[in-house]
Structure formats: structure tokens, C-alpha cells
Amino acid sequence: LLPKDFQQKEILEALRIARARIVENSENVGDRFASEARKIHSGEAQERSIYGETSPRDAEALAEEGIAVFPLPELPEDKN
Incomplete structure (x- = not known):
């Protein structure tokens, strides 16, 4: 095993x-x-990979609408 x-x-x-x-x-x-x-999900905007900021509530709503979302990994340096 590794340390x-x-x-x-x-x-x-x-x-x-x-x-x-x-x-x-x-x-x-x-x-x-x-x-x-x-907009991307409905075809109103060009399909592409995006990232940005949203509230946990909005992220949950997106998932309930069938829109796949996941948070970017939070790194220790993000907290500084």
C-alpha cells in the first residue's frame, strides 16, 4: 500500500x-x-461544453429537467 x-x-x-x-x-x-x-438543452443555443456558476438549487433543477451537470472539482488552492 502507498502512504x-x-x-x-x-x-x-x-x-x-x-x-x-x-x-x-x-x-x-x-x-x-x-x-x-x-438554451443548449432546448436547442436554442449551439451545443458546446460550458462551465460557470449556479446555485445548488438551480443545479438541482437542471438535473430534474434532465440536463446533466456536475460541479468542477474544488481544489485546496480555490479556498485561498
Whole structure:
């Protein structure tokens, strides 16, 4: 087994890489996330990968509407 510190560092690095790829290959729509996701889902806007900010309540509503959403991984440096 690997030491816990090593495992934690490996997991954090994998999360950093995943997050960077998402950001590099998606459009930041900021606080318009929920409305833009709905437009894409309904065909009113071009289909593309987006990321941005929304409330937990709006994220839950999107999921209930059949719109797949997931939070970007939160990293320790995000809290600084």
C-alpha cells in the first residue's frame, strides 16, 4: 500500500489535470450557467461544453429537467 500522503497528492494532481482540461475545452459562461445550459438543452443555443456558476438549487433543477451537470472539482488552492 502507498502512504496516505502520496495517495492524496496523486488524487489532487489527477483532479487538477481533469479540471484544467475541462476549463481549456469549455466556455466560461459565468453566472449565466443555468440559463445557458437550458438554451443548449432546448436547442436554442449551439451545443458546446460550458462551465460557470449556479446555485445548488438551480443545479438541482437542471438535473430534474434532465440536463446533466456536475460541479468542477474544488481544489485546496480555490479556498485561498
